Amino acid sequence: MNIKYIDLIDQTFNFPQQEFKVKNNKLQFHDIDLMQLVKMYGAPLKFTYLPKISENIINAKDWFNNAIKKVNYKGNYHYCYCTKSSHFKYILDEALKNNIHIETSSAFDIDIVKSLKKSGKLSDNAYVLCNGFKRDQYIANIVSLIDGGHKNCIPIIDNYEELDLILDETSSKFNIGIRIASEEEPKFEFYTSRLGIGYKNIVNFYKKEIAQNPQVDLKMLHFFINTGIKDTAYYWNELTKCLKVYIELKKICPTLNSLNIGGGFPIKNSLAFEYDYQYMIEEIISQIKIACDEAEVDTPDIFTEFGSYTVGEAGGAIYEVLYQKKQNDREKWNMINSSFITTLPDSWAINKRFIMLPVNRWNEEYERVLLGGLTCDSDDYYNSEQHINAIYLPKYDKKKTLYIGFFNTGAYQESIGGFGGLQHCLIPNPKHILISKNENGDLTTKLFKEQQKSEEFLSILGY
Incomplete structure (x- = not known):
């Protein structure tokens, strides 16, 4: 025995x-x-x-680029690191060796971005996606990046007031994204995420607040699933709803060219862990392409913002x-x-x-x-x-x-x-x-x- x-x-x-x-x-x-x-x-x-940080970033880039090539997808892939997973300098120094971008969550994140730019670790052309609920200090720090000439700083609008708060602080032209308030899994204690704007309200918000404003261009739609990217009916259903919004917006918003499929990859939590990353990415890319081709709109650039997957x-x-x-x-x-x-x-x-x-x-x-x-x-x-x-x-x-x-x-x-x-x-x-x-x-x-x-x-x- x-x-x-x-x-x-x-x-x-x-x-x-x-x-x-x-x-x-x-x-x-x-x-x-x-x-x-x-x-x-x-x-x-x-x-x-x-x-291991660089290894995982390189793997994800390869998987996405392989999928893009396989399905003949007309769009680019951009890897963002979600800094809230670990803000330490040694983490950012390693991750940024791989020509990636940054996603922020709060005001002090922008100070980290400025430090990285000053030291030459973060390129002036890197995307800085500003997520989270934004008020005075966070707004002021975002505006300082925009006014400082960082053209790829994209505040992701979380609620109806945030755009006006940014416009009150700057006369510069800038780009924005909009976060979709996805519906949570049935087992959750509430139905809809507290973050973002509801599916049914986004198009009207664009028409009313953005379409006629020459100072603002809508560039990105941000889709985030709290449970991460998993091969479940719930995930695919939410992605389908997101694509319907993207297509409806794209038909009236020529500047919209990016889709952020936030919500991270799972990481290994046991010796029995199995997850087919390449399969999931190919399915996501294929579904986006099929939906856009059927609607006769251009396919978007794809952004991800992996935190746990990057450093866990x-x-x-x-x-x-x-x-x-x-x-x-x-x-x-x-x-x-x-x-x-x-x-x-x-x-x-x-x-x-x-x-x-x-x-x-x-x-x-x-x-x-x-x-x-x-x-x-x-x-x-x-x-x-x-x-x-x-x-x-x-x-x-x-x-x-x-x-x-x-x-x-x-x-x-x-x-x-x-x-x-x-x-x-x-x-x-x-x-x-x-x-x-x-x-x-x-x-x-x-x-x-x-x-x-x-x-x-x-x-x-x-x-």
Whole structure:
């Protein structure tokens, strides 16, 4: 009978996989020796493997361009990075190596855009798509870009007042987009997204507020599905409704030439993850082409704004199992030396799944466990509800330290967790490591941020 942890994985999944393999009883991630990383920097730690960002961007561009060529689509593809997924400079520096564009969500995003432009990282010709609900500071910052000559700054109108607010602040000619308020999935607590303007109202809004205004050109229709791009009847139905609006608008608005199919690609959340990116892209491109050809209107340029897909699979976290608590005959709690609430907030807030694997001791017997964090909060745990099935790990042995890794955690966790600020129960942020490759293709590591110290917490708290 096979009872080793590696046997369990071999029997359950196709393993090894592209990014995961086991060497000398230890897990490697993109050929990174994770135990060596622990020996160098200790645990807990977070890391970002920067080359994965460029890899995913290049893949998406190839898939779209292949689909465009295959169906003879008359339009170009533009990849935008959704900055709210991770605003860190090292993320933007890596992503912008790939000739991409930016999508913003709030006022301070524009300050990041200006910094990137000043440093030469972001081209003056790059598109800056300004999404989100906009008021004074965000409007002022957008206008400063427009008045500064950034012609491809496109505020995406979210509600009926925003256009007037921009017009009140500038006499420059500028381009805009309009966001469609898509209908949510039936299981949602509400019917229609709070963001954007309803399908039935967009054409009238254009006729009344834009068509006769020489200062404004409508360039883009923005279609966003909260659940992301998935092969479901719901997604295809919403896309069809979006295309009807695009076609109706295009017939009366010659400047309209772009369709933003916002709503991201899923990322790998288990070793059993399967998703045919090329198929989905070909279907989307084909449906847009068929609808436009039938209506005898020009096909639009395609924009996407991928956030999690860009950065999610670049991130990881490693924890040490400190102790095992047996609370009853069935439940064993492996206590980690950090907190899920503070370091992986999506795992408890929305039961988000991440890939979880032991870093060492793969050739030893396994057991079923629960994982608990250090805070005194009953919600600070990770169990089978977040995981794709029961959690199994090598058996706890106080003489053999066990390290566990969570992978594809690179999107949103630092921002939601309040990186560098107060943490629940004052559990510190782990140290953060950046991993890259040099000119010879060798892996290099760099300490980005030390683990938080008590002095930082006390300063914030006013002590």
